[in-house]
Amino acid sequence: MGIWEILQNFFDPEIKKMKIKPCYFPLFVTNNSLQKQIDHIENFAPELAWVTKSGDTDLEKPIAVRPTSETIMYPYFAKWIRGHRDLPLKLNQWCSVFRWEFNNPMPFIRSREFLWQEGHTAHATKEEADIEVHEIFELYRRLYEEYLAVPVVKGLKSELEKFAGDLYSATVEAFIPNSGRGVQGATSHCLGQNFAEMFDIKFENEKKETSLVWQNAWGFSIRTIGVMVMVHGDDKGLVLPPKVASVQVIVIPVPFKDADVEEIISACSSTVKTLCGLGIRVEADLREYYSPGWKHSHWEMKGVPLRIEIGPKDLANNQVRTVRRDNGEKFDIPMTDLGDKVKGMLDDIQQSMFNVARQKRDACIQVIKTWDEFIEALGQKKLILAPWCDEKEVEKEVIAKTKGETGVAKTLCSPFDQPKLLEGTLCFASGKPAKKWTYWGRSY
Incomplete structure (x- = not known):
């Protein structure tokens, strides 16, 4: 908690400079609210914890413990936002969420209850939303590199890996050399207008025209601490960077x-x-x-x-x-x-x-161009940088082909800092013309 407090003390003043206000929303969410965005919540459905009793009395309708807060917060966004003067609406809450994780639970990295911050904002234009996405995940980069002394890659998640219902997901990705696995460190999502349409979040602009807002959602959790432990720890125990050590x-x-x-x-x-x-x-x-x-x-x-x-x-x-x-x-x-x-x-x-x-x-990064090179690098627990055609079905095929006891390989992110892609470069997996360089590997 001392480390978490130090991370809060860095991040919270930075987002307040961006005029993001603190808030807190209820712990429980009704089934009706969840069903408003079934595509979004379906990823969380197996992990939902339901409350069915109050003492010895059965509840008429069960309520869920929040796995995330979109379905709790956005009905209020629809009430609060009426005209362009109400925008942007920028909120952040520090809270805990609960996901009944059964598959490979791991302290800090993938646990049932965890602490995090979740920011939710609404904007008049996509341009405003895009600017904020980049501002936020630059703060996440600083948090990892300047405080936790962990190098990360800034990039975009694939269509298969992005947050359900959003337009695109920007991420900072870490890598654990000892295990050869990537970790999604923190994400900043541009939700586009999908949630605004679902929850009827509209505003009237200066021309008296009604339009849907553009939304973002972003967050980091105590996973940060787990990443730090695995990157720096040794056989004697923890090794803490001075900036986050409770006792320096x-x-x-x-x-x-x-x-x-x-x-x-x-x-x-x-x-x-x-x-x-x-x-x-x-x-x-x-x-x-x-x-x-x-x-x-x-x-x-x-x-x-x-x-x-x-x-x-x-x-x-x-x-x-x-x-x-x-x-x-x-x-x-x-x-x-x-x-x-x-x-x-x-x-x-x-x-x-x-x-x-x-x-x-960096010593773990392996640049490959063929499937055979990919499989060899995967067996050596490398962080693989490969040319890719950027097709969802091709990623699904890679996942299917690499299933095994040590876990599947998938995209981690496509770095914003793209190496030069020479004309005629082919996708390592499909043989089609490559569109970008993408990091691949096993992940937590």
Whole structure:
């Protein structure tokens, strides 16, 4: 929750700069509301949790726990929006949703109840909606790369993979080198006018003409935390980027036999006070009956970016010893330079973690042009970049052909930053003329 709070503290002020207002809508949704957009909700139907009783009394009509909030919010959009002066309408809520996930549940990545933010906006024109889509998923890129130190690709989902009922889905996609699987990190959807038509969300423009609004929906969830854990974690436990670590620095006393314990404890407390005054999130582990070695392992497992050790030798030399969690490097720092050095080290750890993660991700990217190359790269757990004809039926064929114990391969996204597609390049799967480069692979 500490990490989630830090992500909120970055994202929420940024969307408020875009004049997006906070809101909260009910937890429960009626079946009648769900049926208004059956195409949209059919993807969620197997995962809906239904409330059928109030105490011992059967409800006349069951109600569902929200899997997402379009069908709860949009009837109110239709009431609130009447004319062009009511637009744009921009709302965001921080909440939890519930999806009764049976297939491969995984903490953070694919769980039944999860926290997220969901933004829902209505605009007078498609151009306005398009601008916002790009502004939002640029914030998602920053969240992953600048805070979680996880490299992502910005791109478009395929027609088969996009959000049900929308016009197009923009996404930031992450990749886990250890497992060879992609992860949809966050999405920003242009819903077009489909939902406006379903829920009768109309406005009168300056010319007294009635038109449907253009809508967007966008969100990120605690999946972000799962991605961060898998990208950076090692055999010792978590490895947290300093920007999101609840504890950035842990101070541990290391008293040897016959050492002046009180003086060491005092130095630890003074170190905490100094760093706290600089805005660094720091704690001292002064617990008795735990050895320094036990504490080292404990805080390594929790992923604290920097450890400071203070023992008799450090007191004598007016210094502290620092140990980095990301690479294990040790440095002795004079007490007089403590603040500047620690701040610099935390910045360096943050950047280094991103650089290492990007190098590992890039080493997994395999550019292919034929089906045989595709199958070989898939077996090597690669992130595959391939020329594609951009046809839904071809993607379905790839999914069918790659079914197996390790999971199907499908499109992850078509990057906005497209490599040059030479004339005459053919789709790796169909042999038809290729229209774009697309990332493929297995995913969570």
